[in-house]
Amino acid sequence: MINSVAKLNPKLFDLDIEQKPTRDGYGEGLVIAGEANPNVVVLTADLKESTRCEAFEKKFPERFIEVGVAEQNMATIAAGLGISGKIPFISSYATFSPGRNWEQIRTTICYNDSNVKIAGHHAGVSVGPDGATHQALEDIALMRALPNMKVIVPCDAVEARKATVAATSIWGPVYLRFSRDHSPVITTEETPFTPGKAVVLWKSKKPQVAIVGCGPLLYGALAAAKELEREKIGTVVVNSHTVKPLDERLMLELAETVGRFVTVEEHQIAGGLGGAIAELLAARHPCPIEFIGMRDSFGQSGKPSELIAFYSMGANDIAGAVRRVMGRGAIN
Amino acid sequence: MDVLHDAKVQYLEELANHIRETLIETLLEAGSGHSAGPLGMADIFTALYFHILNHKPKQPKWKERDRLVLSNGHICPVQYVTLAYAGYFPKEELRTLRKMHSRLQGHPHRGSLPGVETTSGPLGSGLSQAIGMALAARMNREKHRVYCLMSDAEHQEGNTWEAAMFAGKERLSNLTAIIDRNNIQIDGFTEEVMPLEPLRAKYEAFNWHVVEVDGHNIRAIVDAVHEAVAIYERPTVIIAHTIPGKGVRFMENDYTWHGKPPGKEEAKAAVRDIRTLNDRIMSEHE
Numbered sequence: 300m301i302n303s304v305a306k307l308n309p310k311l312f313d314l315d316i317e318q319k320p321t322r323d324g325y326g327e328g329l330v331i332a333g334e335a336n337p338n339v340v341v342l343t344a345d346l347k348e349s350t351r352c353e354a355f356e357k358k359f360p361e362r363f364i365e366v367g368v369a370e371q372n373m374a375t376i377a378a379g380l381g382i383s384g385k386i387p388f389i390s391s392y393a394t395f396s397p398g399r400n401w402e403q404i405r406t407t408i409c410y411n412d413s414n415v416k417i418a419g420h421h422a423g424v425s426v427g428p429d430g431a432t433h434q435a436l437e438d439i440a441l442m443r444a445l446p447n448m449k450v451i452v453p454c455d456a457v458e459a460r461k462a463t464v465a466a467t468s469i470w471g472p473v474y475l476r477f478s479r480d481h482s483p484v485i486t487t488e489e490t491p492f493t494p495g496k497a498v499v500l501w502k503s504k505k506p507q508v509a510i511v512g513c514g515p516l517l518y519g520a521l522a523a524a525k526e527l528e529r530e531k532i533g534t535v536v537v538n539s540h541t542v543k544p545l546d547e548r549l550m551l552e553l554a555e556t557v558g559r560f561v562t563v564e565e566h567q568i569a570g571g572l573g574g575a576i577a578e579l580l581a582a583r584h585p586c587p588i589e590f591i592g593m594r595d596s597f598g599q600s601g602k603p604s605e606l607i608a609f610y611s612m613g614a615n616d617i618a619g620a621v622r623r624v625m626g627r628g629a630i631n
Numbered sequence: 632m633d634v635l636h637d638a639k640v641q642y643l644e645e646l647a648n649h650i651r652e653t654l655i656e657t658l659l660e661a662g663s664g665h666s667a668g669p670l671g672m673a674d675i676f677t678a679l680y681f682h683i684l685n686h687k688p689k690q691p692k693w694k695e696r697d698r699l700v701l702s703n704g705h706i707c708p709v710q711y712v713t714l715a716y717a718g719y720f721p722k723e724e725l726r727t728l729r730k731m732h733s734r735l736q737g738h739p740h741r742g743s744l745p746g747v748e749t750t751s752g753p754l755g756s757g758l759s760q761a762i763g764m765a766l767a768a769r770m771n772r773e774k775h776r777v778y779c780l781m782s783d784a785e786h787q788e789g790n791t792w793e794a795a796m797f798a799g800k801e802r803l804s805n806l807t808a809i810i811d812r813n814n815i816q817i818d819g820f821t822e823e824v825m826p827l828e829p830l831r832a833k834y835e836a837f838n839w840h841v842v843e844v845d846g847h848n849i850r851a852i853v854d855a856v857h858e859a860v861a862i863y864e865r866p867t868v869i870i871a872h873t874i875p876g877k878g879v880r881f882m883e884n885d886y887t888w889h890g891k892p893p894g895k896e897e898a899k900a901a902v903r904d905i906r907t908l909n910d911r912i913m914s915e916h917e
Binding site: 361362375376379382383402407410 | 700740741742748749750751752753755756759760761762763764765766767768770771789790793794796797
């Protein structure tokens with residue numbers, strides 16, 4: 300059942316649940332962060348509308364910097380701003396930033412420990428018709444491997460807003476990952492959000508599998524949990540919005556008490572959240588794991604729902620992964 | 632900036648030669664690193680740290696200091712030696728260059744060594760970091776200036792031109808770039824590897840003010856910076872024509888000295904060249 304402590308949207312399983320892209324939460328968060336802190340500046344590389352920077356630009360034109368189609372320049376200018384007392388947010392599609400400008404992020408933001416926040420938009424196949432060139436599926440891996448970098452993947456627009464504001468109080472480089480398509484608003488104002496602390500969204504009486512995910516696919520995880528409960532299969536659904544640093548304490552607790560995992564993310568299985576959890580468990584408490592994510596392939600054009608289904612990342616696929624992992628002995 | 636009297640010019644010229652000598656000793660001790668670029672830039676570094684920059688070596692984080700970004704991080708030995716001479720850290724520490732646990736990393740790292748404003752090494756990303764600093768200063772209405780030292784060959788990097796375009800758009804007059812135009816890079820002469828000329832016209836086309844100087848003429852360097860300060864409507868780039876390996880006859884203009892240090896005998900010959908100004912004067916040490 301829904302974990303009441305998480306104070307989720309009361310209309311969670313209603314057909315008319317509010318749908319909103321997580322990038323909208325980023326745009327709202329920027330304005331709030333800008334009001335709270337005069338050092339917040341926003342940069343974009345010719346994508347101010349689709350990365351939702353326009354409200355900030357309107358309100359704080361003197362703190363908005365348009366660099367043109369030049370993601371490497373955007374990252375390095377931000378590095379200079381960040382070591383001069385500013386808190387720059389750089390906004391583009393994740394395939395370009397942190398895709399194209401990865402080395403600049405590595406050297407001038409991470410190794411420099413510059414206070415830059417990187418907003419990677421249009422993550423996952425749910426970008427839809429633009430096709431594989433614009434569907435970022437490797438960005439978590441790229442960012443997770445960098446020393447000094449923190450990685451946050453909000454599950455809905457409300458959490459996206461909270462994460463954006465919270466990033467200003469985290470010192471140093473932070474990667475924030477956003478999606479293009481509308482997705483259900485899972486959380487509420489009251490849902491706890493602390494970077495580095497995963498949230499239990501669902502907990503059956505006798506959980507046999509822990510479903511740990513990040514991003515909008517968590518809605519599918521909750522739908523799967525509800526369906527599985529009808530089949531008398533108990534699960535815990537965890538929102539691991541912070542991929543790095545991982546909430547190790549909670550993951551190890553789940554390894555001991557539940558003993559089986561399914562990880563869920565709209566990202567390559569290699570190097571993402573599933574990889575992070577597998578690294579932890581392999582070293583500290585080995586458990587059977589099934590991974591939901593992209594299996595070493597690129598996406599393609601299509602409707603978001605078609606793509607999620609085709610690449611086996613929907614609620615049915617998550618439920619299937621739970622049944623599969625049930626067939627493997629838990630080690631606890 | 633103070634007035635530059637003739638006596639100060641002579642003092643700076645001699646100081647630059649002492650810095651070259653220490654550079655050779657430092658590179659010999661390190662056993663790896665770049666020789667030609669650092670020797671070629673000794674006069675410019677001396678002019679910057681001992682006449683041009685508004686800075687306080689004992690307070691490296693002083694808010695009003697001018698910022699110096701070294702974009703071509705591989706010539707950092709000359710910056711390290713100059714910083715030590717200026718009093719940022721003890722000269723003895725130069726012996727630790729490129730060694731384990733040293734503050735003197737093979738390429739500069741912000742936070743490791745006082746006076747190093749930013750991390751660099753991978754080419755082409757210094758100018759835009761300097762732009763970020765200049766933008767922050769302009770937003771905060773701070774008066775300090777930002778200097779960015781660049782190599783010529785890093786103008787083969789796309790990021791450099793993205794930055795040049797942006798600085799032109801923003802009319803960043805508090806930013807001065809200085810290019811070490813020494814015509815060499817690892818694989819040979821720049822005009823053979825990937826021609827950069829007409830470099831002046833390129834910058835002018837990007838809406839920069841351009842000054843060309845002899846990079847070994849201290850007065851010309853200082854005058855060019857004065858001109859840059861006076862230009863309000865655009866950023867200025869000073870194209871400093873330098874001789875790679877300057878002061879050491881067997882290194883001068885030889886690109887094979889771009890990326891290697893002298894051996895023991897070579898270091899001895901190099902120091903002799905520097906002390907005698909290539910046999911033009913008698914050295915008191917001989």
